[in-house]
Amino acid sequence: MKINYHMHSQYSIDGEMSIEEACEKAIELGLKEIAFTDHLDIDWPDPNYEFGALDIEKYLIDIEKNRERYKDCLKIKTGIEVGLQPHVLEEVEDIIVTYPFDFVIASIHIIQRMDPYQGDYYKNRTKEECYRLYYEETLELVKEFSNFDVLGHIGYIRRYSPFPYEQDEDLICLSLIDEILKVLITKGKGIEVNTSGYKHASKTPMPTPRILARYKDLGGTIITLGSDAHTIDDVGFGLDLGCSVIRESGFKHITSYTERKPEFISII
Ligand SMILES: [Zn+2]
Numbered sequence: 001m002k003i004n005y006h007m008h009s010q011y012s013i014d015g016e017m018s019i020e021e022a023c024e025k026a027i028e029l030g031l032k033e034i035a036f037t038d039h040l041d042i043d044w045p046d047p048n049y050e051f052g053a054l055d056i057e058k059y060l061i062d063i064e065k066n067r068e069r070y071k072d073c074l075k076i077k078t079g080i081e082v083g084l085q086p087h088v089l090e091e092v093e094d095i096i097v098t099y100p101f102d103f104v105i106a107s108i109h110i111i112q113r114m115d116p117y118q119g120d121y122y123k124n125r126t127k128e129e130c131y132r133l134y135y136e137e138t139l140e141l142v143k144e145f146s147n148f149d150v151l152g153h154i155g156y157i158r159r160y161s162p163f164p165y166e167q168d169e170d171l172i173c174l175s176l177i178d179e180i181l182k183v184l185i186t187k188g189k190g191i192e193v194n195t196s197g198y199k200h201a202s203k204t205p206m207p208t209p210r211i212l213a214r215y216k217d218l219g220g221t222i223i224t225l226g227s228d229a230h231t232i233d234d235v236g237f238g239l240d241l242g243c244s245v246i247r248e249s250g251f252k253h254i255t256s257y258t259e260r261k262p263e264f265i266s267i268i
């Protein structure tokens with residue numbers, strides 16, 4: 001499927017491509033539609049990483065300029081990936097309602113003021129404790145917060161985990177994951193298939209096919225597809241594989257967004 005709904009440009013502090021470079025690469029790969037989803041993680045615990053410092057005005061102007069420029073060959077959507085923490089939800093809400101985003105991903109990157117990327121999160125905890133804490137926090141946040149379209153990269157906690165991957169590790173927290181999926185479905189929210197997961201030892205997207213199938217069984221219908229690209233090399237990463245997994249999980253559509261309204265694109 002020629003679509004990528006999770007891309008970071010240089011407006012994210014960890015993005016390495018300009019909006020223009022990303023568009024050029026998307027066109028070269030034959031993508032028909034992309035959404036930029038730069039980071040807005042308010043109150044990131046490490047002051048050396050200003051993930052909350054997105055210059056939204058400039059970001060939106062830049063996207064608009066490129067939208068016009070490439071209008072004959074590429075649909076470009078203005079998205080954002082907001083990081084949720086319990087104490088920032090009001091501030092996040094204010095930003096989302098202030099700007100005309102097409103699409104909002106809500107992600108959990110920080111758990112109880114800890115960044116799993118830094119490694120301390122995993123110290124003095126078993127694998128089960130690490131995973132459980134992440135899913136418990138996710139459940140509370142999706143209950144509390146509603147102004148988003150899809151929940152980002154379910155299973156993110158495995159990305160920096162020092163524990164060896166085990167094939168059935170989804171089962172550790174399956175009942176908590178079910179609770180999260182039920183809340184999302186009740187609220188009319190979707191999930192994304194994040195193909196950056198294929199870089200992990202599990203060689204699966206986030207979430208895994210098992211969780212994707214659970215979302216379907218529980219009545220979920222909204223799936224977006226994205227590679228979480230921060231560089232031009234990843235603009236097309238894993239998208240065909242991700243789309244196959246969505247299809248094999250029984251879904252007949254993936255979702256695009258315009259002004260926060262979902263549209264369903266056939267993948268059969
Ligand atoms: Zn993320």
Ligand SMILES: [Zn+2]
Binds near residue numbers: 008228
């Ligand atoms: Zn991302």
